[in-house]
Amino acid sequence: MTVSxxxxxELDGMPRIMRGAGSYLYDDAGKRYLDGSGGPxxxxxxxxxxxxxxxxxxxxxxxxxxxxxxxxxxVLEQLTEMILRYCxxxxxQIVFASSGSEAIEGAMKVALQYWVARGxxxxxxxxxxxxxxxxxxxxxxxxxxxxERRKPFVxxxxxxxxxxxxxxxxxxxxxxPAQLAPELARELEERILSLGAGNVAAFVFExxxxxxxxxxxxxxxxxxxxxxxxxxxxxxxxxxEVMCGSGRCGTWCALEHDGVAADIIAVAKGxxxxxxxxxxxVFRRDIAAAIADAHxxxxxxxxxxxxxxxxxxxxxxxxxxxxDALLERVRTRGESLRAAxxxxxxxxxxxxxxxxxxxxxxxEFVRDRKTKEPFxxxxxxxxxxxxxxxxxxxxxxxxxxxxxxxxxxxxxxxPPYNASxxxxxxxxDKLSRAVEASLVEAHSA
Numbered sequence: 001m002t003v004s005x006x007x008x009x010e011l012d013g014m015p016r017i018m019r020g021a022g023s024y025l026y027d028d029a030g031k032r033y034l035d036g037s038g039g040p041x042x043x044x045x046x047x048x049x050x051x052x053x054x055x056x057x058x059x060x061x062x063x064x065x066x067x068x069x070x071x072x073x074x075v076l077e078q079l080t081e082m083i084l085r086y087c088x089x090x091x092x093q094i095v096f097a098s099s100g101s102e103a104i105e106g107a108m109k110v111a112l113q114y115w116v117a118r119g120x121x122x123x124x125x126x127x128x129x130x131x132x133x134x135x136x137x138x139x140x141x142x143x144x145x146x147x148e149r150r151k152p153f154v155x156x157x158x159x160x161x162x163x164x165x166x167x168x169x170x171x172x173x174x175x176x177p178a179q180l181a182p183e184l185a186r187e188l189e190e191r192i193l194s195l196g197a198g199n200v201a202a203f204v205f206e207x208x209x210x211x212x213x214x215x216x217x218x219x220x221x222x223x224x225x226x227x228x229x230x231x232x233x234x235x236x237x238x239x240x241e242v243m244c245g246s247g248r249c250g251t252w253c254a255l256e257h258d259g260v261a262a263d264i265i266a267v268a269k270g271x272x273x274x275x276x277x278x279x280x281x282v283f284r285r286d287i288a289a290a291i292a293d294a295h296x297x298x299x300x301x302x303x304x305x306x307x308x309x310x311x312x313x314x315x316x317x318x319x320x321x322x323x324d325a326l327l328e329r330v331r332t333r334g335e336s337l338r339a340a341x342x343x344x345x346x347x348x349x350x351x352x353x354x355x356x357x358x359x360x361x362x363x364e365f366v367r368d369r370k371t372k373e374p375f376x377x378x379x380x381x382x383x384x385x386x387x388x389x390x391x392x393x394x395x396x397x398x399x400x401x402x403x404x405x406x407x408x409x410x411x412x413x414x415p416p417y418n419a420s421x422x423x424x425x426x427x428x429d430k431l432s433r434a435v436e437a438s439l440v441e442a443h444s445a
Contacts, residue, residue, distance in 0.1 A: 020047025023419045025395070033390070036427045037397035041210065041243050041360060041414035044270035045317055052275050055316035059309045068096070068306035075311040082318055083267075083282060086252040090261055092285030095298055096306040098277040100242030100268035101135030104204075106281035107238045107264045108139050109300040111202040114236070114287045117294030125195055126158070127188065127203045127235075131165040131402060133212035134204065134240050143204050146212045148401050161195060163187050165209070167216045169353045169364065170372065170403060177219070185225035192233050202236035202264070203229075207254040208357055210243035214402045214410025215355060215362025217249075223258035236263040236287075242279070243360075246270035247321055247417060250331030250358030257357060263287060272314035276307070326417040334358035337424055341413065344432045350375075350439055361413040364402070365435075374407040379442055382409035389434035396431060411435075 015027035023046045025033045035043060045052065059075065066073055080094050095106045108126065115123040128134070130145035141150060142158035145165070150157065166184050168177050175183050192200050207223060209216040230237045239245075239262035244254040246267050251257050253265065264287070268279035281300075291298055304310070321327060338361050342354045345363060352366035365381055367373045375381045377400070386398035402408035415427060 022046045022048070023416050023423045031393065033393050033395050034423060034426055034430065035395045036389075036415055036431070037395055037412055038270075038414045038416060039274065039395075040269070040397055041248055041412065042269040042274040044247065044273040044417050045320060046416035046418060049273075049275075049317075049320070051320060052273065052313060052316045055312050056275060056309055059312035063308060065304065065308045067303075068301065073306075073308050073311065075308060075315050076306045079311045079315045079318070082315065083280060087265060087282050088253075088261060090284050091265075091282050093283055093288035093298070095281045095300055096311070097268075097279040097281065097302055098304050098307065098310070099135070099279050100240075100266065101137040101140045102302060103242060103266035103268050103279035103281045104135045104140040104143065104240060105137055106300045107204070107240075107266045107283075108143075108202075110264055110281060110283050110287065110291070110298060111236050111238065113291055113295065113299055115201055117290045120198070122199050123201045125161065125200050127161045127163060127191055127195075127200060129165050129205055130162050131167070131213045131216075131404075132204075132206055132209060132240075134206075135242070144212065146401075148406065161191055163191050165213065165216070166205075166219055166222050167209075167213060168219050169216075169355065180219045181221035181225045184219075184222060185229050188226055189229045189233070192229070192235060197233040197235065200233070200235045202238045204238040204240060206240045206244060207258065208244035208249055208360060210360075211397070211399045211412070212402065213362075214364055214399050214408070215360055215412055216402075217355065217357050218258060223255060223260040227260045227262075230263075238262060238264045238266070240266050242266050242268040244357075247327045247330060248358060248360045248414065249356075250327055250334055252327065254357070271317070272310060273317040275313040275317065276310040278307070278310040278314045321417060324418065330358040330417050333424075334361070337361065337413075337415075340424075340428055341431075344428050345435060348435060348439060351435075356413075359413075359415055359417060359419075363411045363413070365409045365411075372403075374403040375409055375442065377406040381438060381442055382411055384438040384441065385409075385411055385431075385434050388437050389431060392430050392434060394427060394430040394434065396434075 018028045019026050128143040132145045134140045134143040142160050145162050241254045264283045272278035345351045350365050353364040367375050382398035382400050389396050397412035
């Protein structure tokens with residue numbers, strides 16, 4: 001299913017984008033759209049920010065890109081220092097890329113190269129979770145427990161072992177929410193032992209699941225529990241923070257909320273705020289040292305790794321977020337935004353769950369709130385809500401299938417970190433109207 005079909009329209013029916021200004025986008029007919037989801041949670045500072053555009057223009061006036069394997073640059077070094085500072089003293093090296101899929105591929109390759117450098121080449125298997133999505137390249141897709149997106153490519157994917165999703169709202173049958181973290185940690189440990197710890201390179205997970213689950217935060221205690229399991233069995237922990245990281249959840253590293261450090265982190269989307277594609281694989285000092293001792297350098301990268309103008313964009317975005325204390329705003333205002341959405345939408349019996357962290361919020365719709373029974377797949381409820389919101393000038397991110405077998409409807413809200421209170425109120429009002437109209441239509445069909 002293409003993205004256009006998933007949200008309810010075809011490419012040839014899409015409006016033509018002309019310009020952006022802050023939290024708004026404008027098409028060629030002059031219609032204004034409030035960007036309530038940052039596209040797919042990518043636009044952390046909105047659109048056409050004059051400071052970011054000026055930083056990009058200044059860099060382009062000097063040089064667009066110095067090939068990373070011939071040159072360094074001021075912006076590359078300054079952005080590297082900033083990201084490592086945000087990630088903490090355990091981290092010591094970054095491989096830049098242009099997309100989240102590339103950042104995940106980089107994480108996989110760093111893990112594999114590390115174990116070869118340690119003289120343990122048999123540690124080449126990966127464990128991931130059901131209802132996860134890690135990217136569209138074959139390696140990243142291999143890690144993704146997202147059957148709808150894997151199906152056409154399944155014969156060419158890596159042999160990855162999957163464990164249960166970590167979803168408090170939809171836990172495994174027979175597992176009470178209070179026992180979810182220890183039960184899932186036990187499952188992970190059993191899977192490592194069944195594969196043989198000497199064969200497992202890493203466990204990969206999203207601290208807050210994005211499109212595959214509809215914004216599902218790790219249950220309390222889960223991150224600590226899986227961190228302990230991985231450390232006990234000498235398995236690397238890879239955090240996919242492509243969608244939930246770079247401040248989206250109110251802390252720069254999403255796992256900071258859980259008090260846990262991964263071994264390797266993949267970041268993208270909000271890193272350069274969508275101004276120029278930019279992503280990064282960040283890893284611990286000891287991993288970097290082992291690879292350097294054995295091989296001299298990390299054997300992953302791309303033509304545009306560390307693209308100079310992209311780094312200028314990322315540096316400008318991150319400096320504004322830091323200067324204007326936007327992570328604190330996301331952290332505190334995110335709580336009130338979620339409460340306001342709950343208050344506005346809670347009147348609809350079909351709203352089963354409003355969840356998330358910071359400015360990363362998922363709203364799950366169900367046919368029966370008590371049983372959590374999802375709407376039929378053919379009803380296409382989330383797509384219908386997204387379509388109606390768009391018609392009314394609001395961009396949200398519909399996703400489906402989180403309840404398994406194509407079932408489940410979620411709307412993701414992920415506004416710019418600097419969205420005004422009036423813009424957030426407009427978001428809530430327009431979403432409420434779209435939900436009401438779509439539910440009336442769903443029940444009359």
